[in-house]
Amino acid sequence: MVNIGIIGVGLVGSELISQLSAHISQNKTSTFKVIALMNSTKQLLSNSSYLPLNLSSWKKDLNTKGTTSNLTSFINYLSESPTLSVVIDNTSSQEIANSYPLFIEKGLHIVTPNKKAFSSDLNLYKEIKEKSNEKKRFIYYESTVGAGLPVLSTLTDLLRTGDKVIKIEGIFSGTLSYIFNEFSKLDGEKKKFSEIVGIAKENGYTEPDPRDDLNGLDVARKVVILSRLVGKDLSLDTLPVENIVPEPLRTLNSATEFMASLPQYDDHFETLNTTANKNRQVLRYVGVIDPIGGKSEVKLVSLPYSHPFAALKGSDNIIAFTTERFPSPLIIQGAGAGAAVTAFGIFSDLFKISERIF
Amino acid sequence: MVNIGIIGVGLVGSELISQLSAHISQNKTSTFKVIALMNSTKQLLSNSSYLPLNLSSWKKDLNTKGTTSNLTSFINYLSESPTLSVVIDNTSSQEIANSYPLFIEKGLHIVTPNKKAFSSDLNLYKEIKEKSNEKKRFIYYESTVGAGLPVLSTLTDLLRTGDKVIKIEGIFSGTLSYIFNEFSKLDGEKKKFSEIVGIAKENGYTEPDPRDDLNGLDVARKVVILSRLVGKDLSLDTLPVENIVPEPLRTLNSATEFMASLPQYDDHFETLNTTANKNRQVLRYVGVIDPIGGKSEVKLVSLPYSHPFAALKGSDNIIAFTTERFPSPLIIQGAGAGAAVTAFGIFSDLFKISERIF
CATH class of the missing domain: 3.30.360.10 (Dihydrodipicolinate Reductase; domain 2)
Known part of the structure; x- marks a missing residue:
């Protein structure tokens, strides 16, 4: 199974959850499992058995059962999972982009439509590329240019x-x-x-x-x-x-x-x-x-x-x-813009990573 | 290392060898190794240590050192290799397409621009798809439609x-x-x-x-x-x-x-x-x-x-x-046609397979 943690559940994030949810319910052999969600105020982590979150009630659950969002605990939770985890950053936050090297250090793969890590400080970009090679962790960002267009x-x-x-x-x-x-x-x-x-x-x-x-x-x-x-x-x-x-x-x-x-x-x-x-x-x-x-x-x-x-x-x-x-x-x-095609690009990247880690 | 056997060394096959050769000589960490070549009359296999063929003299070597081509011995040689092998079929032969189920049975991955297996008998197509799922062997055929276009x-x-x-x-x-x-x-x-x-x-x-x-x-x-x-x-x-x-x-x-x-x-x-x-x-x-x-x-x-x-x-x-x-x-x-872009599509598929088997 591929454990998935999603940061940012606005227009694009919600659409991605909906595409993932449809896929999981229609494919008994789906390897995807969403175990953590986070927005700017709250986060929802599954339990210590890393069971999948209920994607039909995620909005309500995030609101009612969610705790105060904390990037460190969110990332630690994902990285302590017994199987490989992918973090999806749907924000446009420079701060979160700055943490990608840490995500990779912690053993996480990354998928993101967030342009910041690849178009801001050149040193950050190089650090991410080098670390991902060194640690054999993948970072896919198709949706940063032309959304889901290949x-x-x-x-x-x-x-x-x-x-x-x-x-x-x-x-x-x-x-x-x-x-x-x-x-x-x-x-x-x-x-x-x-x-x-x-x-x-x-x-x-x-x-x-x-x-x-x-x-x-x-x-x-x-x-x-x-x-x-x-x-x-x-x-x-x-x-x-x-x-x-x-x-x-x-x-x-x-x-x-x-x-x-x-x-x-x-x-x-x-x-x-x-x-x-x-x-x-x-x-x-x-x-x-x-x-x-x-x-x-x-x-x-x-x-x-x-x-x-x-x-x-x-x-x-x-x-x-x-x-x-x-x-x-x-x-x-x-x-090259819009929630459906951006989420499509993210989901395609997720498939590419899942193919490489199995 | 990914062992590669190439069937068909005409316009597309020659161009592919030339693209592979340039890649291997420019990338010390390249994982690709061509160990077998075949045309309609002759085949050239490396030795029992599966050392790479010399791609700068393949044409001459195939002519002078090649033996009579024999699909069975070619496939057996590839399948007995200690690491995973990919067979590339650059022909338009229905007969070779008919052997894809056997290639998969023998543990080989397949890349091909040959349309026959995917557009002729529906039973052959289904057998190939089922066998490749069952045996976890990959068959990529991007170049059958629009050559290297994605x-x-x-x-x-x-x-x-x-x-x-x-x-x-x-x-x-x-x-x-x-x-x-x-x-x-x-x-x-x-x-x-x-x-x-x-x-x-x-x-x-x-x-x-x-x-x-x-x-x-x-x-x-x-x-x-x-x-x-x-x-x-x-x-x-x-x-x-x-x-x-x-x-x-x-x-x-x-x-x-x-x-x-x-x-x-x-x-x-x-x-x-x-x-x-x-x-x-x-x-x-x-x-x-x-x-x-x-x-x-x-x-x-x-x-x-x-x-x-x-x-x-x-x-x-x-x-x-x-x-x-x-x-x-x-x-x-x-x-969507021509040797350079067709070989590009084949080479891209080869990368996709190599990413999945490492």
């Missing part, structure tokens, strides 16, 4: 079989994908930039403050994750990132003020769009990983209508790997 | 995490992709159908007799492979397949006669194309897996210009998975 697994396969990555380009943000797919097109109804950002915000496609999407930091983290996997020691502070929040709006105190002022810049975005459209091009917000030229960056670009990124719809992500073996790029496209 | 691995992940496949559609033939991408487009230079088939044949994109591509059988096999993976007992004899070779040309004796007669049917294809183009559509040859409606098929269709398959270029494959979690489909696109 991005990191494909890149890993290309690299370890000796292919040479020439360039990786992608639309890595579902939010910015939606905004520019709606805003910048050659045919169909046209809306103002601020109007589209407003619709995206109302539908929950953006962060509570849309500037947290428009500043490009989320895309930058994904570019750093991919660069490091390709073997380049890139960090957030050296990566050129185009922040498309108009400069005067960056210091406004609230999302409400920002949204109220954004229409003043509709002409600015409209000019960019018209210029692109005149050349039968569209605007797209892309991340570029350039291991050979060293010019990795995150920027708003104009792409010809025939470019695969130009035809994107909705809030899909798209990632194109140009390599020695794939001069015409290997392209992966689909929903 | 098609089967992605489908496996979707299914085992409990996603529900609604439809899989794809352009599964590099040859037919090229022919229709060139023939059916809204803009640009237009050529006659027979002319494009001629160019494809001259460039080696088609089988020696292009009717072996145009009859759809190769696409049908891939549709059967995917259907079976989704859990549907589809077979070649029940799958509707549109053979686009004009009926009177099917019985011609030679490829030369076929090519000489094909121009008589240029008007036929031109009419299909013009009708499609009038509605701003293009012709594409697709395979459809329809696990819910049961209407899996292989056919020539007209698709709107905005469809992701319409923008395809060169000889790329494209596969779209529409599922419960991906209502806007998860799409994988790229080169």
Whole structure:
């Protein structure tokens, strides 16, 4: 059996528990067993026999039987289990990411959609990679880039079989994908930039403050994750990132003020769009990983209508790997955000680890 | 160490040996060791200590030191090795596919781009799946569909995490992709159908007799492979397949006669194309897996210009998975034929097996 401890039971965590629960109830031979749950205030551990938690009443049980959350006791409980344990970190916490080396020391495997460990301090990243090799513990993080899309697994396969990555380009943000797919097109109804950002915000496609999407930091983290996997020691502070929040709006105190002022810049975005459209091009917000030229960056670009990124719809992500073996790029496209597909990526990683420890 | 025996050392096999050789020479800790090679006439086995073959002189060694090929002695040699062995079948032989149950009985793992075992007799397929579960031996065949594109691995992940496949559609033939991408487009230079088939044949994109591509059988096999993976007992004899070779040309004796007669049917294809183009559509040859409606098929269709398959270029494959979690489909696109990308898929599978047996 694979013992599972889950940190973070919000949208993604709840969906993962629901996918796990369906799997376990439909597969008599399932090897997965959830034995510990934790959110920011409470934790629920099974008993000393490590029996599975009842996944049909986990929410109520966490609330009524849960004790005050304590990362140390949570991790110790998992690591003292007689069979191998996997900890799943569904948070976006830097603090928890900082503890991954400790998790590995304690003999735990890790699965996570949390980008922090792989895109912040380079030393932390290296420590995690070295420790996991040394201790033969696995850390899988497919859902950090493109959610459940097979991005990191494909890149890993290309690299370890000796292919040479020439360039990786992608639309890595579902939010910015939606905004520019709606805003910048050659045919169909046209809306103002601020109007589209407003619709995206109302539908929950953006962060509570849309500037947290428009500043490009989320895309930058994904570019750093991919660069490091390709073997380049890139960090957030050296990566050129185009922040498309108009400069005067960056210091406004609230999302409400920002949204109220954004229409003043509709002409600015409209000019960019018209210029692109005149050349039968569209605007797209892309991340570029350039291991050979060293010019990795995150920027708003104009792409010809025939470019695969130009035809994107909705809030899909798209990632194109140009390599020695794939001069015409290997392209992966689909929903890159949302609880169902993020949990799918986590669950897939869990299967990969379970296959390796049996 | 993982012992490797390779059957079939033509284009794909040679490329695989070259990728393996580069990997082994660049990675002191590589766990791969090629100990046996076989083609249709000769085989080369290492000695009783199972030392690695010299991969820099394998061609010469197979020719000069090789003995008459004998599948039984080849398999016995691998199975008697003190560590786990993987046999790689790079042929398209039905006879070798029929022996997979025996390979598994003998304790061997299998990697193959050979479609025969997974698309011919359903009983053989089931026997292989059951035996591999029972004996805990792995059989990986990513390269049977879309060469190295992560098609089967992605489908496996979707299914085992409990996603529900609604439809899989794809352009599964590099040859037919090229022919229709060139023939059916809204803009640009237009050529006659027979002319494009001629160019494809001259460039080696088609089988020696292009009717072996145009009859759809190769696409049908891939549709059967995917259907079976989704859990549907589809077979070649029940799958509707549109053979686009004009009926009177099917019985011609030679490829030369076929090519000489094909121009008589240029008007036929031109009419299909013009009708499609009038509605701003293009012709594409697709395979459809329809696990819910049961209407899996292989056919020539007209698709709107905005469809992701319409923008395809060169000889790329494209596969779209529409599922419960991906209502806007998860799409994988790229080169789906050629020695380098096929060997890449095989080598990736080899890594996956090696991770599971250590």
